[in-house]
Amino acid sequence: MSKIEEERVNHKMGIVMGNLLKTGVIVAASIVLFGGIIYLFRHGLAQADYNTFQRVPYDLCNVRGILKSVFSFHGRGFIQLGLLLLIATPIARVLLSIFAFALKRDTLYLMITCVVFGILIYSLLNK
Amino acid sequence: MSIWLFTILIWLGSILAGFLGALTGLGGGVVIVPLLTLVFGVDIRYAIGASLVSVIATSSGAASAYVKEGFTNIRIGMFLEIATTVGALVGAFLALRLASPLIAIIFGLVLIYSAYLSSHPNRENAEIDKPDVLAVRLKMGGEYPTSQGLKSYSVGSVPAGFSLMFVAGIISGLLGIGSGAIKVLAMDRLMRLPFKVSTATSNFMIGVTAAASAGIYLNKGYIDPGLTMPVMLGVLFGSSLGARYLFSAETKKLRLIFSIVILVLAIEMIYSGMKAGIVK
Secondary structure, eight states, rough: OOHHHHHHHHHHHHHHHHHHHHHHHHHHHHHHHHHHHHHHHHOOOOOTTOOOOOOOGGGGSHHHHHHHHHHHTTTTHHHHHHHHHHHHHHHHHHHHHHHHHHHTTTTHHHHHHHHHHHHHHHHHHHH | OOOEEEEEEEEEHHHHHHHHHHHTTOOHHHHHHHIIITTTOOOOOHHHHHHHHHHHHHHHHHHHHHHHHHHOOHHHHHHHHHHHHHHHHHHHHHHHHHHHHHHHHHHHHHHHHHHHHHHOOOOOOOOOOOHHHHHHHHOEEEEEETEEEEEEOOHHHHHHHHHHHHHHHHHHHHSSSHHHHHHHHHIIISOOHHHHHHHHHHHHHHHHHHHHHHHHHTTTTTOHHHHHHHHHHHHHHHHHHHHHHHHSSSSSHHHHHHHHHHHHHHHHHHHHHHHHHHHH
């Protein structure tokens, strides 16, 4: 691929990435806010207790449980869904870089990026 | 305290933390964890989980501006991310095993170091006369826009930068902060990249690094929705405000004040960690 062509791919990728990240953050924050409002109106008068650590209920700690909680219209489920989406934005950025390096036929960096992507997926699915 | 009042107070505190974090370039995380633990008495494990999520939010929010300008070097960022993400996994697993008071003490020490780094502003690097062999083989050099058009740069000591990035990843995963100061240090002082390139690339890496440990924190029940909601929304709002005032405010004076605040928080964290450790 010629240098000018590569520059064009880079520039285009930059714009796509920028928009992807911005949209991801705005959508995630909106879902968190929505869930937060439901949560506050339902539980706002209870006492806040974060002094002692108890693990967050298991259903709010994994993708399947969070989706189940969203379908039952729980505020805390919506918050976790928004946070999950937020965690996914940098992962999507790495995925996009995989496509970019494949497009540029840059095998070395394609492999490097796949390693990073694998580590991220491992972390998210780790039990 | 009722959940309503607690949420609103945490939200306001997080706005302030995000604002100061963006102005000084240290990120909101370094203030959020001490604020939650020392002022609100939140268990440090919840605080770290909430802080980590807000780190991703600010990094992704700021990145959309950075990538368009063309300062980010994706090649360098991606290569170093192997070190930071593996480090972040190690850090997160360490956090699951270390006692809370010990984590508080480590946090305090890292805080002091961050305050020290932020009070020593970066200077522009001289050009490198002999680029690193590995950097040439990995095609890391690049160009960045200046007032005189595109300027090319080469890259120094990759192995040293890579090792320091591994440490940055561990600290990020263990303490729930972006550890941007250490990332910039590695790229600026060791790999000798132009300052704007290292800042933009560091921001790119912070989000990916934090995502690597966030998955583990989520699975292990450290990310509490009720607490993380006001923290994330507050830091996001505060940091976008801070980025807007970046060039108008008297940053120098603010930096100094912020360094002093951080120093006080750090000493408090270490003291509380030691006290809890002895009582236990």
